[in-house]
Amino acid sequence: MTIYALSSGPGTSGIAVIRVSGKNTTEVIKRLTGTSLPKPRMATLKKFNKSGGKKLIDEGVILWFPGPNSYTGEDLAEFHVHGSRAVIKAMHLAISKIKNCRLAEPGEFTKRAFQNGRINLLKAESVADLISAETEIQRKQALEIMSGKSSDKYNSWRDKLLKILSHIEAKIDFPDEDLPKNIINEIQKKSSGVLKEIKKALNDQKVGERIREGFKIAILGPPNSGKSSLLNYLSKRDVAIVSEIAGTTRDVIETHLNLDGYPVIASDTAGIRNSKNEIEKKGIKIALKRAEDADLKLIIVSAKNVGFTALLKKLLTKNAILVVNKSDLVKGKLNNKFKKYDHVLISIKKDLNLNKLILKIKSKLKNKFTTTEEILITRERHRQNLINCVQHLEKFHNKKSAEDFDKAAEDLRLATRHLGMIVGKVDVEELLGSIFNDFCIGK
Secondary structure: OEEEEEOOOOOOEEEEEEEEEOOOHHHHHHHHHOOOOOOOOOOEEEEEEOOOOOOEEEEEEEEEEOOOOOOOOOOEEEEEEEEOHHHHHHHHHHHHOOOOEEEOOOOHHHHHHHHOOOOOHHHHHHHHHHHHOOOHHHHHHHHHHHOOHHHHHHHHHHHHHHHHHHHHHHHHHOOOOOOOHHHHHHHHHHHHHHHHHHHHHHOOOOHHHHHHHOEEEEEEOOOOOOHHHHHHHHHOOOOOOOOOOOOOOOOOEEEEEEEOOEEEEEEEOOOOOOOOOHHHHHHHHHHHHHHHHOOEEEEEEEOOOOOOOHHHHHHOOOOEEEEEEOHHHOOOOOOHHHOOOOEEEOEOOOOEOHHHHHHHHHHHHHHHHOOOOOOOOOOHHHHHHHHHHHHHHHHHHOOOOHHHHHHHHHHHHHHHHHHHHHHOOOOOHHHHHHHHOOOOOOO
């Protein structure tokens, strides 16, 4: 089937781009323009008519990319028209009336590019990441993956393991032949080297995932300590309801922030206290779970009414900042309970010392996002496949005797299979569906 979709953003705009890809692309061009094909890869001004007729839809620019030298590897055309809803609707309707043409599914253009060998799976994912990038660091990471450096590393590991596998299979096929001693040593050396490199890649503090998904900050504390006010201050808008009534926040309220180019997901949680209310108790349970998953915890308490429970003390780990709010209500010295903790004394109401808190948060962010190593892992899918690869390689190393050669070969096959799944060298339709369904339509 030939697919079509709006590839530019939805809504009213100066220009809209409608993309068409597939065997019937030439027919679509001829029917809509009423003329022969334009010159390939050259912007050409044309009038676009209702399919097979003379009723004008719009006048715009067409770009024609004959396959396989196109984004999808198929015949592809882009219609650049005025971006009104009426024009887009009329163009879609005209294309839909041409035989074997249908609206594209989410990510289907990029999926076809992958299936036709134009890009690998990592590059396809980086295209989606680049489209959804909200911060500079996300944009840079998406482009870095798109450049192919990480693909080269995965393919290098896979090629080394395949080479080893060929020697082992030779031994299985010709059991009477002795493999040269230097080959045995080379097998052990190369497989150990690959295993060491993969383990090093896995020990990356999940920097790639943090950049792609956002650094998770959980704001925790007792009721009425200023959690919702702090979230609103960081967001520069009213995200959460602020009230004097204790227990207003019962569910987690999330907002995406951009702090000096670093992507952040800040969460306001239910006030932590002993409660008999079942709904509030569930909210507190969710808050504690969010604290467990967070990259940084902001434990906020009131300087005047100290609700500093044993539970909150437990949350003050190295990935936490103690925030003492409502300093404007304190006369004289601060409570001694806070002095043994590294804390920031603020007043959200009076806008006091909030710049110090933000600097402290940024310092934590910088440390978490800083890495001297090349980022290879940006998704949980990559990490899980590498973990499985390591497990099979370790099983392979534990097999020493000649009787275990068959099993050793299978361990290596499974290890290479998991590496292949990262770059898309293994045909798994379910995997492809889960990846490309996250794309927007028209990409």
